[in-house]
Amino acid sequence: MGADNGAVVVEGVTKAFGRSRALDDVSLEIPVGEIFGFIGPNGSGKTTLIRVILDLLRPTEGRISVFGNDSRHMGTAARQEIGYLPGTLTLPQRVTGGDYLMDQAAIRRIDCSARIRELGDRLHAELNKQIGDMSLGHRRKIGLIAAFMHSPRLLILDEPTSGLDPLVQQEFRAMTQEARDAGTTVFLSSHILDEVQHVASSVAVVNRGRIVTAGRIDDLIARLLRTLTVTFADEVDLGGFTGIPHVESVGYGNHDRRVVTFTLRGPAGDLLSHLAPLKPLDIHGREADLEDVFLDFYRNRDVPR
Amino acid sequence: MSLPIARRAVTARVRWFLGWSIGIVTFVALTLGFYPAFENESTQMNDLFDNLPDSIKSLVGIGGGIDPFSSVGYLSSQIYATLLPLLLILASVAIASSIAGDEEHGLLETSYSLPIPRRRVLLERVIAAFAISVGLSVVAWAATAVTATAVGLDVGLGAMAWASVTLGILALAISAITVFVGALTGRKAVALSVGSVAAIGGYLITSLADARIVFFEKIEFLSVFSLYDVLNVLVDSGPQRSLFGLITVTVVFSAVAAVVIDHRDIRSA
Numbered sequence: 001m002g003a004d005n006g007a008v009v010v011e012g013v014t015k016a017f018g019r020s021r022a023l024d025d026v027s028l029e030i031p032v033g034e035i036f037g038f039i040g041p042n043g044s045g046k047t048t049l050i051r052v053i054l055d056l057l058r059p060t061e062g063r064i065s066v067f068g069n070d071s072r073h074m075g076t077a078a079r080q081e082i083g084y085l086p087g088t089l090t091l092p093q094r095v096t097g098g099d100y101l102m103d104q105a106a107i108r109r110i111d112c113s114a115r116i117r118e119l120g121d122r123l124h125a126e127l128n129k130q131i132g133d134m135s136l137g138h139r140r141k142i143g144l145i146a147a148f149m150h151s152p153r154l155l156i157l158d159e160p161t162s163g164l165d166p167l168v169q170q171e172f173r174a175m176t177q178e179a180r181d182a183g184t185t186v187f188l189s190s191h192i193l194d195e196v197q198h199v200a201s202s203v204a205v206v207n208r209g210r211i212v213t214a215g216r217i218d219d220l221i222a223r224l225l226r227t228l229t230v231t232f233a234d235e236v237d238l239g240g241f242t243g244i245p246h247v248e249s250v251g252y253g254n255h256d257r258r259v260v261t262f263t264l265r266g267p268a269g270d271l272l273s274h275l276a277p278l279k280p281l282d283i284h285g286r287e288a289d290l291e292d293v294f295l296d297f298y299r300n301r302d303v304p305r
Numbered sequence: 306m307s308l309p310i311a312r313r314a315v316t317a318r319v320r321w322f323l324g325w326s327i328g329i330v331t332f333v334a335l336t337l338g339f340y341p342a343f344e345n346e347s348t349q350m351n352d353l354f355d356n357l358p359d360s361i362k363s364l365v366g367i368g369g370g371i372d373p374f375s376s377v378g379y380l381s382s383q384i385y386a387t388l389l390p391l392l393l394i395l396a397s398v399a400i401a402s403s404i405a406g407d408e409e410h411g412l413l414e415t416s417y418s419l420p421i422p423r424r425r426v427l428l429e430r431v432i433a434a435f436a437i438s439v440g441l442s443v444v445a446w447a448a449t450a451v452t453a454t455a456v457g458l459d460v461g462l463g464a465m466a467w468a469s470v471t472l473g474i475l476a477l478a479i480s481a482i483t484v485f486v487g488a489l490t491g492r493k494a495v496a497l498s499v500g501s502v503a504a505i506g507g508y509l510i511t512s513l514a515d516a517r518i519v520f521f522e523k524i525e526f527l528s529v530f531s532l533y534d535v536l537n538v539l540v541d542s543g544p545q546r547s548l549f550g551l552i553t554v555t556v557v558f559s560a561v562a563a564v565v566i567d568h569r570d571i572r573s574a
Contacts, residue, residue, distance in 0.1 A: 056414065056570070056573070057571070076420040076422070079419065080420040082418070084415065086415065089411075090414065092313065094316075095313065103309045104415070106307060108419065
């Protein structure tokens with residue numbers, strides 16, 4: 001894994017707090033210009049990894065590079081390229097959203113006023129209202145604008161749609177995809193799998209500080225254990241379905257001996273060839289999604305918990 | 306040089322500053338307002354105080370061979386040795402510890418991820434805390450000067466100005482200690498505790514050392530109040546050499562705070 005290949009390259013990172021390991025030998029590469037999903041249950045280490053990438057936490061072992069710069073010695077120029085939305089966003093209370101964003105722009109030494117107005121309009125943000133008087137969702141909008149307003153090369157978004165209504169979530173997805181199209185790399189941490197599947201092309205699944213799988217979402221889904229339910233005109237004997245390649249289990253569905261449920265991992269061709277002479281009445285298979293990948297790794301694999 | 310973090314930290318405290326200013330003005334006016342009553346009874350009052358042990362006299366700010374009911378003695382004992390240090394240091398320690406408090410609450414999470422060094426974020430917050438403390442010192446000086454003149458205290462405005470400067474820098478020194486502990490631990494409660502101990506403990510140690518109690522004389526070097534020589538500032542109408550000691554404490558602890566913040570994990574909400 002070369003430090004120059006990815007926008008973010010994580011190499012063997014361990015972060016210990018006392019005797020507990022929040023991250024355990026994590027290695028990961030986030031390709032430039034991609035939306036990369038980072039999923040896992042609460043407390044799995046997602047936010048810890050983000051905070052190590054941003055040098056808010058120092059790794060116990062390992063190293064991270066961001067666009068080729070060691071995160072421990074990231075200069076201000078490298079940080080200028082990053083937009084960050086924390087999962088737990090705490091903002092000052094007695095300042096308007098607009099003034100807060102202008103302060104952030106002043107620190108970045110960039111005139112973001114036009115972009116702030118544009119993003120404010122898109123997200124229906126309350127820029128003239130004191131942050132202390134805003135709802136949680138409106139505060140998140142201010143945080144999103146702060147992350148996007150300077151058109152960074154790397155967006156790190158921790159639970160970005162938490163507290164947002166569905167319309168704003170949709171707008172957020174559009175903003176993320178536009179940023180990706182403009183060449184921005186997006187690191188999207190979430191436990192809302194649907195959100196990640198909508199926008200991300202690759203994903204890493206984390207549990208208890210370890211990456212349990214990573215890759216392109218389509219490939220992960222293709223490798224997934226799927227269920228196929230077949231209905232026959234007459235009752236069938238399950239013994240006739242043994243030894244079919246890629247079929248992992250067979251059973252009757254709903255206690256009806258005319259309905260057979262197959263679970264298979266891999267291509268379905270052999271199973272369909274076997275079924276064709278039996279002239280089934282109906283074949284029903286649900287399309288797998290990221291949630292199935294996630295649940296498969298948490299329920300059926302030897303994943304440390 | 307634009308200091309957006311410092312500017313915002315100051316503007317966020319405007320109401321707080323006004324509240325403390327009203328408190329300081331009120332306490333100073335009430336305390337000095339009693340001076341004419343004591344002035345006329347100074348002989349009896351001195352007789353009363355003469356019977357008190359030195360340690361008690363020292364704890365209430367009386368000592369140094371000055372008549373506590375003279376103009377300088379009253380201003381020193383009632384205002385600059387007790388009341389104003391209490392109020393100003395309380396306010397300064399509260400503000401200084403709020404830097405660690407903001408870190409604990411996650412308010413600095415985004416600031417520390419911005420394209421500026423951590424020490425710049427911290428130092429801008431320190432500048433804001435110091436500016437507020439200095440502002441309160443100016444309010445204290447103005448309240449003291451106006452009320453002292455009104456009640457006929459025979460102390461020059463320059464002497465009161467230097468006393469207020471010395472007091473302000475004492476508050477900054479204790480603020481800097483508080484900031485340092487906050488930067489080291491990221492814990493508001495720890496910073497507040499150590500800052501308070503530095504203030505109250507220092508006051509007690511120096512007062513008891515002034516009363517010639519040997520143990521406290523030996524450990525007086527630990528007390529930042531040993532550098533707060535306000536009585537002589539009022540007597541001489543000018544700064545004392547110990548002022549440089551207070552400035553050194555302020556600068557050293559602030560600088561070390563800026564170094565240590567760069568070497569630890571930032572806390573999150």
